[in-house]
Structures are given as structure tokens and as C-alpha cells.
Amino acid sequence: MNQHYWQGEWVEDAEADRRLDTLEELTQQVLGGEPLSPLLVLAAAEKVVAQLRDTESPVRRRLADRLAAWQVPAAEIEATLTQLTGALSRETLERKVVRELGGIDPGRLTRFDFRQEIFEAWAPVGLLAHIAPGNAPAAGAMSGLEGLLSGNLNVIKTSGDDSRFTAELLAALAEADPTGQIARRVIVLHYSSARKDWLERMCAPADAVAAWGGEEALAGVASVLRPGCRLVDWGPKLSFAYLTAATWVDEDTLRAVAGDVCLLDQQACSSPQVIYLDTEDEAEVFAFAERFAAVLAETVAKTETREPSDPEWAEITNTVLVTQLEEHLGLTRVHAAEDGSWRVLADTRSALRASPLYRTVWVKSLSRDKIAQVLRPMRRYLQTVGLGADRAEVAVLTRALIGAGVQRITMPGRMLGSYDGEPHDGVYALQRYSRRVDVQLDERFTGHACLDDLVSSRPLPPPAVPVTTKARFDELQTDLSRAEVFFRSGGTTGEPKLSAFSWADYDEHMRQGAEGLLAAGLDPRTDRTMNLFFGGQLYGGFLSFFSAVERLGAVQFPMAGQQNLHDLVAKSIVDNRVDTLLGMPSYLLRLFDESGDTLRNYRGVRKIFYGGEHFSEQQRRWLTEEFGVEVIRSAAYGSVDGGPLGYQCPDSPARVHHLFAGIQTLEILDREQDRPVGPGETGRLVFTAHTRRGQRLDRYEIGDLGRWLAEDCPCGRKTPRFELLGRSGDVFRSGGHFLNYRRFLAVAAEAFAYAGDLQLVLAEEGERESLTIRLEQGRTTLDAETVRAEFLERYPELMVTAVRDGLVDLHVQLADPGVFDRTGASGKLVAVVDRRARNS
8 A cells, every 4th residue: 555655756665664764865865955945835835725725625525534534523624624724824834934933934044133244044953753643633744844844854654543644735735836845855654653663764864853642652762863863842741721719600611611621532732631720628629520510511412522442441431430439538529421421520639630531621629829839840741721710810820820830821712722823832843843053254245145145046936827917906905904014106107006015024025125235235334324215105215225224233314305405415414424325316316416516525425225216327427426426236126016126236237136036036028928038038027926915916017127147146146137128118109119218318328428317208289299308407518409419310210200200299308307207205207208198
């Protein structure tokens, strides 16, 4: 029978036996290759969740059949599949990874402090062996999932009772990963604990072993581990309810405790095995036990139960018999169903005692002043308490219980529940399955935020969904249940729109923005920055760069862009010895133009990091020669809807960026068809943001054109590089011919060294079209007619449409900068203003 799952294959006993001896070599191969990003696991889990929700899905039917073969009751099968759907959901797993390991991709070797060349990451522990329990069907698979989230190679031993459920679930997860990385990291072996040789061979090369079981079982596992192997023991735990006088008389509280007793037949570590009453009165104990027995009987009658095995029945019978005999000593009292479906055992002795389970619960007294005395000796076994108390009592009792060693306190009726990211037995599983590593380097790595970028791009495959254009942006906002913060686009390429982010999105994006600024050359140890991006009206420019600089820990003067107050801004730059400016080119150019004498005499601005627009070569030359600016570089390539998309390094030409490969996938597709372009060809930029929660952004056409650069970057980074070649709107139709805004910029720079803003205005004059080239007055010594002649001479297509065919009236307007059309929120220049009634 093919009962073992080995790296994507179902193999028979003999083949698994042969492969067991290759585990050490296999570990070296797998862990020496590409690291496994949790984002791949999240994407695969999301597909499995969709299959679990579909009642007709073959995966769901297979898993349900495996649970039934494991003799799991029908109601529990549905409950287990429902719980798995929640546990595997993207939101749950994201929260777990972030809470336990500090970030959505904790394996990246990144800066802990941007002021130091110290890189830290969580690394897999290595070969992680899991010895799954037989009483919790999902435990082995979920432990394997945790091993994947932490990047390990996982070999999982399932119990003899497991009907291949664990293997089927992990196989479904592997099949949902198109890269094959998950399959390479999963091995599931189905064998009895009696096969000691298999257990020894499985554990011998392991770097860590996660094991469930009693003291004897865990001792047996520990005996076969090699020196230095980490034993992650999920050993036997005891949980109990603790009720004060205010709640033990409340029927709702009793029903809640009875529900906890019946759920999963007390098979979970968090199931109550004892009910403690805050009293020393033996009569109270016996009276409560009698009342609770009636409530438990009602609850069991409504519950589908599972029958104990013969050895389990023997333990239950023995416990009940001894307790009945002790009744003659006045120590105990037994209440039990005639059909054997439940038992309530009252005991006047306070010592914590394990129950034989299957709806068998002790009732004991434990006054609050004796909590530490009675419970602390058992602290290694304590897990969950269902605390029923008045509001005024809760805090005091919580501290007393935690001081005694309890790990987890909740309400009666919720003992078996959990919340996303909750620690288990007082620890985080992902941390126990990982190692914290650090790399300490020197100034050669000052501009590097992530060492992994020097090794591999770690590509993330895009989802199999259609491309969404900017015009259909609203289709990406059908589910805003996780949206918490909204930003409004500047509206340069259409109607302004709101983009939705969660706070976790914002935090991750600002971390990427900080990494991009570091790569571009901002030195947080020495640079004194002034943030001159625009803010307000829900625009994200100023806030985003404020947050990015904050994460860098650099000095910041958050001035924000101030229209018509350029002298005030310039004075502040000088007074505060600011040497680094962040802002949009059009605003910065006006600042240097209108406050030229102040900034020219200062000559202290050494660096400019810009966004939203581009500087022309002539504009760069003017800033360098006139004002002594040494570095002019993109602060980031991004957008309000897409987030941070690319960053520049010192070796990047003006429009070339590296991809933020940790969170984005970029496709460059043909202009007409949704297929990848060839090498060096221009196409549409289509992004997938893999960590976006506020709204999904899968295969979104950002509205820009670009091409891949195949050559390695001299900076050494392996992340993909692309060149921006303008916006889709830069190419427009006028008079039957296609013209390109960027060509107008090039002509102005070549013909008369123009370094100001340039805007094209399309309009209709009667039956004819007009095209007005708007330039800043005072930025050129030529008159309008001479400028017009230069454009016609140097731009043949313009000559054809305006002169030869006579379809367009061409004008040149030399205007004050205040006349130019700009977006309301960001102040960004609108490159092409189309005022025609029917856009051509």
C-alpha cells in the first residue's frame, strides 16, 4: 500500500525504508537551495482553504473520508474541517508569522538597525522531525505547516491510528504550490511506535524533534536524539475550571463548563479535567457536584460522543471504582450516567489530579489563598484555566494563577478556543522551530538593507487571475473588511481614487521604503533631511516618506511642500543645516528657482531624493552646477494604488529601478495582449502585491510602460531591474497621429537646454484640434515662435500632423508656473491635459 508521502510522491513501505537512510544528504540539498518564503506557504494555504469551503471539492471529500476512517464522529469531522479552514486562512497565518517572528518574511537577512551594518533573520532549525499525537487529528499537519512557515525540511511520523489524513492535507498544500518548494520540504511517514528502528533513523539526522505524548513517550524520544538536537516537547498538560462563589451558582456558567468537558471528549490539552471551587467547605463541593452532574447529563445528551478503547475503559473503570470505595471514608462522592457516558467525581482533597477523560471530571475545593501552595508543584503540567469570577475578582485571581504556573486563562465555555497568533504552552511554535541568526559586517555594506538581495531575487509567482487595468481598479475593492487606512491618489492619470491598506500593509511598505532610501544613498547616521512632499487631502506622499525616514532613524524636518512660501522653506533649510531634500521635482525646481540666491549661497544641499515625477538631464545639470547638489536619485518608484514598487541604487541610471522583490512580482506584458514581452521590448507594467491585506492587488496594470534589463547590476544585487519608459498616457493621439510627451521633453532639452516644467494642452477649436506646448516663462531666452520652429524641425511626426497634414494647430505658451495644471492633492504636474470633448 502506498501509505507514505515523500516529497510529492506516494511510496510503499520498502521504498520509504530505503529513503530513510538518505535524510542527512537530503537535508543538505534542500536547505542549501532557495529559502522557502512564508508568502509561498500562505498562497498555497489560501488555495486549500478554497477547496475546504467547497463541499464538492475532491480534497475536502478525501479529508473527510480519512477522518471517518480514523473513527472521528461525523459532527467532529465537520468541526475539524471548519477549524482547519480558519487555521489555514491567509489572515490567520499572516498574523501568526508576524506575531511570532516579527514580520511577514522573517527569513530575509535585513538590518535590525539602519545605522549599523548588522543583519538579522530567523533561519530554519534544519531537519525538523515531528512525532504527531494520535488524539488530535489536525495536530501533525498543523505542526508540519508551522515547520514550513519557518522554512524547515519536515519529516512527520503519524500515529498508527492516522488513516493518512495528515499526509493528505500536507499533500494538498504541496499541490497548491506551483514552485514545488513545499513538496520538497514535506515527508510524512505512517508507522507504529513499535518500529523503533524507523524512529531512530528518522530522528538521528534531525536538528530538532517536535513530539507529543506522555512522560514515558517523550523520554523514549529523547533517548534516540543526537547531542545538540533540540527537543520541542509538547508534553502532557492539565487544564481546569476555577469558579468563585459568584459564578458556581450560575446555570449559564455550569453549561459553559459542561460544554468544555464534552468538546472533543476531553482529548485536548486545554480540556478541563478538574473543576476547582474557591472554597474550603466540603459540603459546597458535594452540593456543586450534584448540580453539575445534572447539567453535564443534559449536555452529553445533545453531544455526539466517541467511545473509549478497551485500555481507556479499564482506566475509567478503575478510577471510578477507587473513588466509590473512598466514599465510605467521606472523602469522595461519585455521580455517573447509567449508560457510562459521563462521570462527575467529587473529592475533598485539593491536589490536582488527571482525569481518565471521556467526559470524566473531578470537582475539588481550592481557596484562592491556597492556589500557589497546591498548584505550583505541578507548574510544568499546567496549561489552561477557565476562570469564572466577578469582574472585581478577575485580575487578582489571574495573577495568582499565573504565579502558580498557569500558561493560559480564558472564560468558561472558551477553554478549547484560541485566537490568531496565540502562544502554545507559553511559547511560540515558530520560534522553537527556528534559529535567530545575525551577520555583522563593515562599511562596504552601508547601502545594503538586505543581504539576500546579493544572492537571489527569490521570485514569487503571480496568481492565476486576469490582469486588472486602472480603469477597473474598483473591482479590486470588493472586500475591504481588513482595510484600516486609506490614501487618495493624486489623479494625474484619471479620476482620483481611494486605495485601501491595513496598518500591517502600511508598516511593511514603509519598511520597504526605508530600505529603498538606504539603497539610494540616504545615510541615516549623518544626513539631515527635510521632507517636502505634499500632504493633506488623503494624499500619502508626505506621510509615507515621513514614516520611511522615521524607520531609518534619520534626522528629519517634516516641513511638507509649501506653495508660494519658497523663501520660508529655503530659510528653514539654511537655518537647520539641512543637507538632504525629499520632494517632487516640479516643486523642488520652483524652490531652487524662486529662492535661488539663498540656496546658491548656502550650497549645503548635497542630496535630493525625488518621487512622483522625473528630472530631465538638463534639470539635473542645473542643480549640480548652480547649487552643488551631488546626488539626485529616485526616493522610490511607487504609487498610491500599488505601494512601493522599485528602488534605485547608486549604479542605476535615471529611470532604472530594482524591484522590491520581497513584496512585489512584476510582469511586463505586450501592449495589446496579456503575454510577456521579449528581451528589451517595451510593455505594460503589471504588479502583484503579495502582502497586501487592505485590498488585494493581483496582476494590476499600474499604467506605466517599461522594459527588463537583463544585465547584472554593478551594485551586486540580484533583484530584477527594469527601466521606466513613460506612462501609458504619455502616448496620445492628435490629428490622427500618435505623439509622445517624453519626446517633447527631449526636444526641449536638446534644442535650448530647457530645465523647467513642460505641459501639453489638447483642446478643440471649432472643427479643428489644437496642441499647446506650455513652458515656464523666464526659463528660456527664445520667443514662442522660435520655440515652435525648433519643435517642428526636431520632431518629424509633429511636423507631419501640424504642417504637412494641417490637422492640428500648434501653439507655444510661455507662462507663469502658477498657470500650469497640477493635481489638487499632490501638486504633481499633469503632463498631458486633454480638454477635448471626445478623447482621441
